[in-house]
Amino acid sequence: MSETRSTEPALVDELRRLIVDSLMLEEIAPDDIDPDAPLFGGASADAGVHGRGLGLDSIDVLELAMALLRGYGVKTRADDENNREIFRSVRTLAAFVAAERDRGRAKTDDGT
Numbered sequence: 001m002s003e004t005r006s007t008e009p010a011l012v013d014e015l016r017r018l019i020v021d022s023l024m025l026e027e028i029a030p031d032d033i034d035p036d037a038p039l040f041g042g043a044s045a046d047a048g049v050h051g052r053g054l055g056l057d058s059i060d061v062l063e064l065a066m067a068l069l070r071g072y073g074v075k076t077r078a079d080d081e082n083n084r085e086i087f088r089s090v091r092t093l094a095a096f097v098a099a100e101r102d103r104g105r106a107k108t109d110d111g112t
Contacts, residue, residue, distance in 0.1 A: 011094045019090070022067035023060055035090040061087055068093075074100045 016030035019039075038053035056064070064087070068074045074097050076083060086096045 008094070008098070011098060012090055015090050015094055015097065018067050018071055019054075019064065022063055023056070025054070028054070033090060035094070037089060039087055039089060039093075056087075068097065072097055072101070073104065 012035050013030065016033045016035070019025065019033065020028055020030045033054065039056050041053045041055060061083075065076045068076065076086065080086070085092060087093060
């Protein structure tokens, strides 16, 4: 999965807000989340700022996956072997969302 489109600041910012809002992370501001920091493991009070991870768990992934479906129409599968990479960081999540958006547009453009 290419990360070139994921460097779009607007998409990264949207996803940081989505994470904070959908997971009710009241102690973290969206702008404090480092787009390259791991989403799982290594949680600390300053996790987003210093890139130690947000400490999300499997329940958080389910919540985030539902928020992606509601907000972007993007579906993930529980048995997808790429999930660990997709949800590795905000930037990899943005790359996935951008790729799925493009795939959806391609299907619409060719009538499938």
